[in-house]
Structure formats: structure tokens, C-alpha cells
Amino acid sequence: MSFLMNRHTLTVASLCGLLLMLVFISYAVDVRVFTRIATTLCINVVMVVGLQSFMGNTGILSFAHIGFMGVGAYTSALLTIPAQMRGMALPDLYPFMEGLSASPILAIFLGGIVAAVIAAAVSYPLMRLSDAAAVITSFALLVVLHTVMLHWSEVTNGPRTLFGLPAITSLPLTAIVAAGAIAVALMFKESRLGILARATRDDETAARAMGINTPRVRWLAFILSALLAGIGGGLWGHFVGSFSPKAFYLKETFVILGMLVIGGPGTITGAVLGVFIVTAAFESLRTLEVVLNSAQIFSGQVVGVTEIVLAFSMIAVLALRPGGLVPTREIGDAIVGLIRKRKG
Amino acid sequence: MQADIPTTALLASNITVEFAGLRALDGVTIVINPGEILGLIGPNGSGKTTLINAITGQVPLATGQVTVAGDVMPLSAPRTVALSGVGRTFQIVRLFDQLTVSENVETAALAKGIKRKDARKIATEILQEFGMLSRAETIAANLNYGDKRRVEIARALAATPKFLLLDEPAAGMNESESQMLCKQLLELPKQRNLGILIIDHDMPLISRLCDRVHVIASGKTIAAGLIENVRKDPAVIEAYLGSSARQDA
Numbered sequence A: 001m002s003f004l005m006n007r008h009t010l011t012v013a014s015l016c017g018l019l020l021m022l023v024f025i026s027y028a029v030d031v032r033v034f035t036r037i038a039t040t041l042c043i044n045v046v047m048v049v050g051l052q053s054f055m056g057n058t059g060i061l062s063f064a065h066i067g068f069m070g071v072g073a074y075t076s077a078l079l080t081i082p083a084q085m086r087g088m089a090l091p092d093l094y095p096f097m098e099g100l101s102a103s104p105i106l107a108i109f110l111g112g113i114v115a116a117v118i119a120a121a122v123s124y125p126l127m128r129l130s131d132a133a134a135v136i137t138s139f140a141l142l143v144v145l146h147t148v149m150l151h152w153s154e155v156t157n158g159p160r161t162l163f164g165l166p167a168i169t170s171l172p173l174t175a176i177v178a179a180g181a182i183a184v185a186l187m188f189k190e191s192r193l194g195i196l197a198r199a200t201r202d203d204e205t206a207a208r209a210m211g212i213n214t215p216r217v218r219w220l221a222f223i224l225s226a227l228l229a230g231i232g233g234g235l236w237g238h239f240v241g242s243f244s245p246k247a248f249y250l251k252e253t254f255v256i257l258g259m260l261v262i263g264g265p266g267t268i269t270g271a272v273l274g275v276f277i278v279t280a281a282f283e284s285l286r287t288l289e290v291v292l293n294s295a296q297i298f299s300g301q302v303v304g305v306t307e308i309v310l311a312f313s314m315i316a317v318l319a320l321r322p323g324g325l326v327p328t329r330e331i332g333d334a335i336v337g338l339i340r341k342r343k344g
Numbered sequence B: 001m002q003a004d005i006p007t008t009a010l011l012a013s014n015i016t017v018e019f020a021g022l023r024a025l026d027g028v029t030i031v032i033n034p035g036e037i038l039g040l041i042g043p044n045g046s047g048k049t050t051l052i053n054a055i056t057g058q059v060p061l062a063t064g065q066v067t068v069a070g071d072v073m074p075l076s077a078p079r080t081v082a083l084s085g086v087g088r089t090f091q092i093v094r095l096f097d098q099l100t101v102s103e104n105v106e107t108a109a110l111a112k113g114i115k116r117k118d119a120r121k122i123a124t125e126i127l128q129e130f131g132m133l134s135r136a137e138t139i140a141a142n143l144n145y146g147d148k149r150r151v152e153i154a155r156a157l158a159a160t161p162k163f164l165l166l167d168e169p170a171a172g173m174n175e176s177e178s179q180m181l182c183k184q185l186l187e188l189p190k191q192r193n194l195g196i197l198i199i200d201h202d203m204p205l206i207s208r209l210c211d212r213v214h215v216i217a218s219g220k221t222i223a224a225g226l227i228e229n230v231r232k233d234p235a236v237i238e239a240y241l242g243s244s245a246r247q248d249a
């Protein structure tokens, strides 16, 4: 089979094609709102594909992911808020940190590294746990990260909004990073570590009996996942320009978990598809809300439709199709399968 | 007795396992030599599966010790035992359901630190041997029962173990599947200098595969040795083979 026909190449190409299409449509339509939505979508692809690297391969639900997004966003902020704004943006900043500075692109990448290092340092003991215990401790980790962001005023400006990040994040940049995240996640999934992680996911006892070091492979998947979350956080920070710790908590966790669960945590195709579907549904519902409210069909304001619909969609998918819309086969596998069938 | 055990053997000596007051194994000593297929038989609940779990470090030992080719195994360390060259299968098949057949087999090699490409080659060879190459890309969950059993054995072999512990590998197989398995198992010891321990209830199958058998009942060894001698042992007839064996004799 030639290189171009390789199922993994096909998967990456198909998913990146989807992103490319989004970029083209956005330029063709040339409406600001659409570009904003498309940019957010690409950032969410980085986030959800990052979550897939851990959750999909190890089978462990993690609530901590958004916390690492926050780590990335704050790290990038510290490195890029212009010197003349620092005094205002971060009045309590430690003197030794005042001189820190990097270009935004480098800062976004370093945000990922810092998130990965923190994940590496704190998560190893958690990786011995499975099932409910693992899920609960990942939730505890989110609470810890959130609390630190809320109270470490010197570095985060506490619960107040931190502003002054250069708004350099563009749609093409996010699309390129999203494409990179897709490629990295697929490479990991198909690597030695990825297969070992998926083995521990499917049967921990058998994996141990074969000598697989379960905590270690989970740990490495978690670090990769945090790296991508950190990069996603930096991208987002430089997109919105200002944020506070509450941007990295429960509601956001719910949205990216919803995207992954609906799309299918087992595949990168599912993760990407989940982002597209949930984004499309969200934006349509939001428009519907606006229309309903402006037409004043109901006496009060219609709010929260999007969250409720997401919640019910998650329940429906979990009940009817527990593996999500794309449970096991990547799009590249499906294409190769089709071609083989045609050839007979 | 211990003096003439070759240092290449797997020795589990004086193994006692307790579950909340229940003594599932009581001072059992068993030796598996490279190149032989040893049968482990005994009534249901006599502790056969527990003995495999004890050897592989998957249940804590109350007493006893496991030595693999001269190396003393640390307690409750299944990874160390696995990486010292002891492979196993499970009474209830445990495959990695969402992985393909080939990936399932590869994992055992990968776990030993072998590179992806080489692991793939090893998996292909073994699947070929087991006549499963055409199913290499099938998701394991979609296999029929007999094939699942064979993939589980193939997977254990991909780690190139010195010893292989099989927990009722023919259970649930039909006659022809079990015949084929038998033929494949008979090849292994000489080919790979592998020591096999096999649990099964099917006495004809055990007689075909094994020269030596080890019999346990209620967690204790009641007989061990050449199969024709063990067959005549009154304790064995009483505890396990029951009236059907008495009629055979």
C-alpha cells in the first residue's frame, strides 16, 4: 500500500480537510461572527483531541483537563502582557517575574510545556487508581487547580479579570495548531505507548499479567493530554485577550466532555466530529434563543437551552450508543475498508 | 526432592493462599520443566485457577515462594513475573476487546519493550502459525469464542515466555477446535523450549498432551507424577475421577 493510501495518513488528511474547508468557508462568507465561531471551534478541537489522548486511550474520565487549559492561558499571559501594562494587569506580581517575556507563539507553546510539567509532577499517584476513584481524584485536581488560580493573586490577579494579552490568535493559526494536535494524537494512539494504554483500558488485569506498566502508560498519556490543553489555553487567551479563573471550570469542562462523549472518545475522528456537531448545535440553538427572545413569544427570557440540549444529547448518546458516534474506526480505516470492498 | 530441580524450571513451593478465612491453597509445591506440558487437574473449586494466580503474583501468598529459572519472584508483583518469562491465559477469556487481533498479539511484545515494527513482525509470525492471519485486522470483540481462546494463547506467546500457564484453554471449544488446539500445543514445548502448565477437565485431552499431571483437591496436592500412575492412585480416583475412572480401569 502506498504512503498516500495509508489509513492513518487518510485519517489526518480527512480531518484536516474538514478544518481547511472551515477556513475557506469563513473567508468566503467573511462575516466576523462566523470567523469567531470557527476560531473557537478550532481551539476546541485542540482541547477535545487533547482530552481524547488521555480519556480515549486509557478509558479514564478526566475532569482536570480544563484546569490545564487555565495553566496554559495564565503562563502565556505572564510571558506576553506588555511591560507597560503589567503594573495594572498584575499589581502583585513577584519582582523576579517582571522581566519574563516571550513572543506570543513561543508563549503559547511554553504554556503547553508548563501544563505538561505540572501534570507530570502531580498526577503519577493518581494513575494507580481506576474507575470511580480515578474520576473523583481528577475532579479534585480540577478543584485544586481552580483554587490556585483564584487565590494566587501574584501570578493570576486572583478572581479578577486578567487583561492585556496580545490578541494574536487568528483562524489560520488555530486551524494549523488543531491540525497538529490531530496528527500528534493519532501518532500517539498508534504508537507503542498508545497501544499499551488501550490495552490497559480494555482489560487491566490482562494488561498487568503481560507486564504492562499501567500507571506509567497512563501517566504519559496524561502528560500529552495536558500539553495539548495548555496549548489550547494559550491560543484561547490570545484570542479573547482577557479572562478570569472562572473561564476554566465546570461549565467549560462539561462542554468539552460533551463534545468528546458525543463524538466518541475512542477515536480522534469522533473527537473532531463531536466538536463540529456540538458547535453547530450550540450556535443554532443560540440563534434560536435570540430569535425567540426578540419575537417575545414567551413572556420571559429564554435562556440555558444550549446547556440543557447538550445534557440531553449526552444522555441519549450514552444510552443508545455508549461508544459515541464514532466508537472504534477512524475515518481513514473506513475509507480503506470501502476501497478494499470495491476492489472485491 | 528440591535438590534435583533444574535451575531452569519454574518452582512454586509451599504455596498457601487464603481468602478471608477460606484456605484456597494449602502448601502446594509444583515444578514446571522447560519443554514439558504438565497437567493440573482437580475438582471444581479445588484451587487450580488460584494456583496460576499465585504463580503470576495476582493473589497475595500467605506462605510460599515462586522461583522462575532460578530467580526468586517478589511477592504480588505480576509485572515482574510476566517480564521474567511467565505468560498466562484466563479461565474467562480476557482479550483487549477494542484492539485488532494483531494489536492484541503485539501488546505482549510491546510490553517487553520491543519496538512497534518488530512487534508487528512477531505477531504476524505467530498468527500465521495459529492460522489466524486472515483475521489479523478483525476487532477482537467480533471473534467467535474458539478464535478468542486461540488469540489469547497467541498473545501470551508473543512475549516469548519460558513458561505458559493455560487455564482451561479448550473450555467451550467444539471437538474439532479442541483437536486443532491440541495439535498446536503439542508443537510448542520442543519448538520454543517452553514449559506449559495446562488446566483442563477433559481427561482424554490431558492424556494426549501431558506425560506428568499434578492433582489437587481442596487446595492440597493429592498426587503428582506420570499420568498412568496417577490414574491408579486411590486418592485421585476418590477425589476427582470418581466412578467413571473406576470403570475405565
Ligand SMILES: Nc1ncnc2c1ncn2[C@@H]1O[C@H](COP(=O)(O)OP(=O)(O)O)[C@@H](O)[C@H]1O
Pocket (backbone or CB within 6 Å): B019, B022, B024, B042, B043, B044, B045, B046, B047, B048, B049, B050, B051
Ligand atoms: N478472589 C477470590 N476471593 C474469594 N474466594 C476466592 C477467590 N478466588 C477463588 N476463590 C475461592 O477459592 C477456591 C478455589 O477457587 P479456584 O482456584 O477458582 O478453583 P478451580 O479453578 O480449581 O475451580 C474456591 O472456593 C473459590 O470460591
Ligand SMILES: [Mg+2]
Pocket (backbone or CB within 6 Å): B048, B049, B050, B091
Ligand atoms: Mg478455575
